[in-house]
Amino acid sequence: MNPLRWIAVVYAVLFAGVASLNYIPGVKDAQGLTFGLFALDTFDDLLHAASGLWAALAAWRSTRATVIFFRVFGPLYCADGLLGLITGSGYLDFGIFVNGVLQIPFVTRILLNLPHIAIGGFAAFTGYVLARRWAPDGAGTHR
Secondary structure: OOHHHHHHHHHHHHHHHHHOHHHOOOOEOOOOOEOOOEOOOHHHHHHHHHHHHHHHHHHHHOHHHHHHHHHHHHHHHHHHHHHHHHHOOOOOOOHHHHOOOOOOOHHHHHHHHHHHHHHHHHHHHHHHHHHHHHOOOOOOOOO
16 A cells, blocks of 8 residues: 555544544543643544544545545644644634634643644645655646
């Protein structure tokens, strides 16, 4: 299997793990915060599960579908993290529209959004840079 598709499988497993965090004993503190930092609600769990399902289906379908996944998902997810870093709210969960700009300490905003920036940034890098190396012609790697 193409290395791009294996990376998508890793993303699928990663997001399945994130979607399951609310259901693992000891991960949430007494206030219901995951790792003591943030609350994941059912909508967040569904978004993470859908992201994982999308990655899994893309990896199963084809290298071309995988490249499309990384090229669409990566920038969207990274931008969500950057917006969260700046405003304290992201857009994928409609937080910026519902909660507006939040007054959260900057270190907390970094801890909350760095995973989104890193995961989305690497996905974009995979879709736009690694795909040129690892995707066969016709897999969405036009220069």
